[in-house]
Amino acid sequence: MDEQVGTLAETLVEADGVTVLTGADVGATSGVPTLGGDGSARCDELDPKMFGIDRFETDPAGFWEDGLELDALYDDSADPADAHRALARLEELDVVDAVLTENTDGLHADAGTRRLVELHGDASQSACVECGRSVPTADALDRVRSGESPPHCSEPGCHGHLKPDAVLNGEDLSESAYGAARRMAWESDVLLVVGSSLSVEPVATLPEEAAERGTLVILGEERTEKDHLAEYVVRGDADELLPELVEAMQGRMPRREDRGQAREATRVR
Numbered sequence: 101m102d103e104q105v106g107t108l109a110e111t112l113v114e115a116d117g118v119t120v121l122t123g124a125d126v127g128a129t130s131g132v133p134t135l136g137g138d139g140s141a142r143c144d145e146l147d148p149k150m151f152g153i154d155r156f157e158t159d160p161a162g163f164w165e166d167g168l169e170l171d172a173l174y175d176d177s178a179d180p181a182d183a184h185r186a187l188a189r190l191e192e193l194d195v196v197d198a199v200l201t202e203n204t205d206g207l208h209a210d211a212g213t214r215r216l217v218e219l220h221g222d223a224s225q226s227a228c229v230e231c232g233r234s235v236p237t238a239d240a241l242d243r244v245r246s247g248e249s250p251p252h253c254s255e256p257g258c259h260g261h262l263k264p265d266a267v268l269n270g271e272d273l274s275e276s277a278y279g280a281a282r283r284m285a286w287e288s289d290v291l292l293v294v295g296s297s298l299s300v301e302p303v304a305t306l307p308e309e310a311a312e313r314g315t316l317v318i319l320g321e322e323r324t325e326k327d328h329l330a331e332y333v334v335r336g337d338a339d340e341l342l343p344e345l346v347e348a349m350q351g352r353m354p355r356r357e358d359r360g361q362a363r364e365a366t367r368v369r
């Protein structure tokens with residue numbers, strides 16, 4: 101076993117609660133491109149201004165037509181990666197209390213994570229800007245492809261159009277999602293950051309708060325802007341290290357019935 105993983109396992113066994121914050125590097129092996137809140141995208145050719153909130157508000161038809169080129173971004177057929185599955189397993193083992201994610205691919209939910217905050221939304225769904233009625237983004241894109249742009253709400257009597265359920269570049273996070281994320285992080289004494297550059301505010305504030313009142317651990321391949329605040333940094337690929345962590349934790353946690361009631365499932369975005 102990787103020595104760093106052994107150290108991390110010790111930290112988690114002793115923790116009263118563990119919240120995990122994941123970023124764009126989790127899911128890199130799922131083939132899902134990302135359009136981060138800071139406009140960072142894994143598909144390099146993407147111009148964030150084309151897909152920002154300003155563009156959506158001034159030119160929703162153009163926004164959606166250009167969105168056809170981003171079909172993969174809204175693809176809901178991608179499978180969770182090993183890191184997603186490992187985090188869901190760690191929740192089952194009662195190691196992890198909740199997952200907060202900057203990703204919009206819905207893959208933590210697909211992998212089985214039950215307490216989840218999707219800070220930047222879920223791009224596989226779109227909602228009417230007027231009444232909030234939700235449809236799969238794939239359906240909305242089908243309508244754009246057949247000439248209906250922007251795609252309209254199908255609620256009788258509603259004249260709104262659809263918007264992807266992701267936080268667009270230049271758009272504020274939902275207060276309910278950010279509030280839930282802070283609450284969950286407060287309930288834990290360890291915040292484990294996985295695969296995030298921690299460069300996007302206000303999410304990047306969460307590790308600062310965690311380091312002030314508890315233990316911050318950062319895991320990933322790249323340096324982050326908050327490494328200096330971490331108790332320690334685990335350098336490596338989450339898709340390899342997290343399954344190792346699962347193995348290290350099996351059988352080391354008290355049985356759930358000895359630790360009280362299981363927490364209620366919740367999904368906030």
Ligand SMILES: [Zn+2]
Pocket residue numbers: 228229230231232233253254255258259260
């Ligand atoms: Zn509507």
